[in-house]
Amino acid sequence: MTALDEFRLETRSWLAANCPASMRVSVPEDQIVGGGKRQVYENPEAKIWLDNMASKGWTAPTWPSEYGGGGLSKDEFLVLQDEMMRINARAPISGMGFSMIGPTLLDYGTEEQKREHLPKIVSGEIRWCQGYSEPGAGSDLASLQTKCEDKGDHYSVNGQKVWTSGAQYADWIYTLVRTEPQAPKHEGISFVLIDMAQPGVTVKPILLISGNSPFCETFFDDATVRKDGLVGQLNRGWTVGKRLLQHERSSISGLSSGGKKGRYDDMGKLSNIAVEYIGKDSGKLADPALRDAVIQNELNQRAFGLTQQRSMAESDKGETATFATSMFKYYGSETGKERLELQLKAMGTQSLGWEGQDFGDNERTLTRTWLRSKAGSIAGGSSEIQLNIIAKRVLGLPD
Amino acid sequence: MPLVLNEEQNMLKDAAKDFCTNSTPISQLRGLRDDTSETGFDTDTWQQMVELGWAGITIPEDFGGLGFGYLGMGVVMEECGRTLTASPLLATAVLGAGAILHGGSDELKGELLPQVAGGELLLALAVEETPHHNPYGATTTAEKSGDGYKVTGSKKFVLDGHVANKIVVVARTSGNAGDRDGLTLVLVDSGAGVNVTRTIMADSRNAANIEFSGVQGVLLGEEGKGADVLDKVLDAGRILLSAEMLGGVQECFERTVEYLKVREQFGVPIGSFQGLKHRAAQMFCEVELSKSVVLEALSSLDDDSEQVGELASLAKARLNDTYNLVSSEGVQMHGGIGMTDEYEIGFFMKRSRVCEHSLGNSAFHRDRYGVIQGY
Structure with missing residues (x-):
């Protein structure tokens, strides 16, 4: 058995013992834990799960252990992700500490800055x-x-x-x-x-x-x-700020799942939702035009996920190659928006409920998520800015 | 599914790039077209490819091949795609050899596959009967006769059918056009009873319309269960053709970006205009996604994964659309000169469309992907 296989077995049994049952279902948006002094834990198991993971440094698995991180190699990190997905364990915590300022301090911070700030991000104390x-x-x-x-x-x-x-x-x-x-x-x-x-x-x-x-x-x-x-x-500071923007763009593009899950897949697979609301005819989704568009979107999502995995495989540290960040930000946010537009078409008027009992929780959440998704191609540098960056930095086109 | 090439595969890719750049530039294809070559490919070049081992890359060592796998064949196809190299590689070494490998008896494999690897035998797969890819649409019949089967019917768009020594025919022993059951694969010699008409296509490559009049052949696979072998062969073909298309996509895109940097209008390089920059950047994304799906699909063939079918459709649908986009934009962004025969960019557009209609267009593959996914 290789060391990585051993790590997998240890991880599996540790998760089995330390991930509370209620943390093994998809997390509703209003229960995502961001940490910090104002964090309220509606479900006390969310706090237990956070503390357990933080004690291993696995809230920030690849950060060096001297700053509270997990100190995992890229391959170990992928194993941890795999094992968490296997039991559908939710992320114990997320936020800009993990996705943006932490990695930036690791790149540019002084020793004192790293020692002061990183452990408090890992533990969830500071947001x-x-x-x-x-x-x-x-x-x-x-x-x-x-x-x-x-x-x-x-x-x-x-x-x-x-x-x-x-x-x-x-x-x-x-x-x-x-x-x-x-x-x-x-x-x-x-x-x-x-x-x-x-x-x-x-x-x-x-x-x-x-x-x-x-x-x-x-x-x-x-x-x-x-x-x-x-x-x-x-x-x-512009140099530091630009580096941080790359981390931000990676997180908006949905890179955090390592390309194994689409950005909105927690809401359910688009094709399943379409079948639920429209039904089938001779084994196929009953609206042929929508079916073609849904398949196209799922194909694009899958190609996008594979490209994220390829980018990580090409990089030694399991990070996104710099050139690819703008592509992922652009393509991920645009494909995500398109997915939600298709979900609206699939669900018809049930997709546009604002409040009240005529609509299910999932339906009302979709309305808000659909509107929120429009920020994906604006925040962190708009799609047009990402295309400018690709043209200039990757393709070398002149100003 | 490593999604990266190993060292040996990278070495093969470099060697293929050298060979194609030096021995088979696009000017070779232009020459074959202008000289109305009878074969449509250069026989000396093919012999060199055979000597490099390319005809046997996916053929197991037991049968005289290299056993180097589909990722290996993929990088060769990709480099051939960059220079639009005309060769019987796809029809013979992937489609024809695949049918024999998956459907032939050990005796037949032992006899024929070393000939393929040695470049002595050219093959073709006769599937289509209409202008659209329809793998189960055969009305061509096969009738049991002695040790083998007699094949009667007509086929269209048989890739390299005009040069093949032997042809794998998708025929029907029962059922109706469109039924997956009842298909039977028969290997026939191209000779008496086989009337071949070469078709000249826009891409200056090779296909043929073929009439079979009761020609005797040998069974590949099981009678009535030919689709089991056919699906495997077609998926390998779709994925390897996607690899070729990926090469064309990259070459066409790189040439276009280069042109945007050097062509000046209004006193500046046209690549400084945002209207062109954004379209170029969008194409870059499509090209990167195309690389990933081809790698994943090739790996799935090497792993004999259950996902080969869906990944073949993912790859072929994407490469159809990306090649179409990049070659159309290539001509548009080159402007007037892109419309001239003298300039090479138009060759990519012509090849892209023939590839698009080979082994399934995007609508076919989207539908198939949906069916595999259960909706």
Whole structure:
């Protein structure tokens, strides 16, 4: 038996003993655990599951163990994923700490920054959010104006961020700020870490078309940043920020499942839903035009998943190849949106319920999810920006 | 399903790239077309391919082949696709040899497969009777006669049918057109009772319409159960043809991107225009997805996986659409010069469409995928 086979057996028996029964069903969106000081555990087993996984470092399986991570190799990580999927174990926790700031600190953080922040992400103690976009800086992110001044023993931040996802639940925010107003726009930006538990930080949720408020406006009025809260060099934050965006794009594209599961597969397979609402004729979905479109979408999802797996297989560390990130972000979000549009067509008027008893929970969730999905091709750099990046960085087309 | 090539496969790919670049550039295909070559491929080139072992890549070592597997054959097909290399590789080494391998007796395999690997025997698979791929649509009949079967009927679009020494005919011993049951595969010699008319296609490659008038042949597989062998052979063919198409897709796309960088209008390279950049970037995504499905499908053949059928349809549907897109955009983005015969980009468009209609168009494969998935 190889070491990897042994690891698989150990993992299987550990999961059998430590994954509570109620954590082995798909997680409803409102019960996804993000951690942080404001996290409420409606199901106490969710907290037990989180603590069990965190004790192994398996909330962040590939992070080095000296920072609380699992220290797993790529192959061990894939085994862990496999074994979790085998029993349908849900992710114990997720969020920007894991998908974005953690990996960025591993790349660019000082030893002290890693030791201070990473273990608290692993344990779920601290939840992070992202301060990038501003009212005047969307696709043209580098035109951001939030000001950060050196006050001797600390920095002081003034300005406004927007589309800060989950800011109302977060404890810390990582932010792009302008530290050198006279420099060319890409060269006067720094990347700073801000503790949100201070009077200078105010958060206001934004009601979206989905009826939910996953995004906020975040205001800084003389907010204080510790001197050691600067990540990377002063005025070189654009480099750090861009690297982090790659992590963000990977997570929006649904890369986290390693290509083995479609982004919305937790809602059920599209073809099964179509059959449930439309029925079959001679063994085939009874609406031939919709059937063709559903098959096309499932084929595209499958090709996309295989491409994610290929990208991971090509990389030594089990990460996405840099060139591929924009492709995954673009293709994953567009294919996901199309899937939900097809689900609407499959379910007819039952797909558009807003509230009340005429619609099932799944049906009302779909309405909101469908609307929420439209942000997938806007947030983290719109589809058009991703296509620009592919054209420039991958294909080498001129400006 | 490793989704990456191993070292040996990469070496074979490099060797194939060298060979195709140096020995079979697109100018060779143009020459064959202009000289109205009788075979439609260059016999010396084919002999060199045979010497490289390509005709026997998927044939087991026991039968004189290399036993190197389908991923190996796939990388060769891919490189051939880049240069639009005309050769009997698909019809003989994949389709014909596959039918003998899966349906032939040990004696027959021992006799014929070494001849295939040695380049002495050319084969073809006669399936179609209408302008659309219809694997179970045979009305051509096979009647038991002595030790073998007599075949009567007519077939269309038989790839390399005009040069084949022996032809695998999909015939019917019972049932009606469209029935999976009742199909019987018969191997016949191309000679008396076989009337072959070569068809000249837009891609300057080779196919034939063939009349069989009571010609005697030997049974491959079981009478009435020919579809079991046929499905395997067709799926291998679909996947290997997808590999060829992947080569054409990449070459055509790379040439187009290069042109966007050098062609200037309004005083700047046209590749600086967002209207073209975005379309190029979208094609890049389709090309990357195409690479993944071909690799996965080839691996499934090597693993003899239960998913071969669905992966064949996944690969062929995607490569049909991607090749169509990339070759259409290739001509469009080249503008006027893309319409000229002198320029090579149009050759990809012509080849792509013939490939698209070989062994199932996208609608066929989407439908088949849905059926396999149970809806």
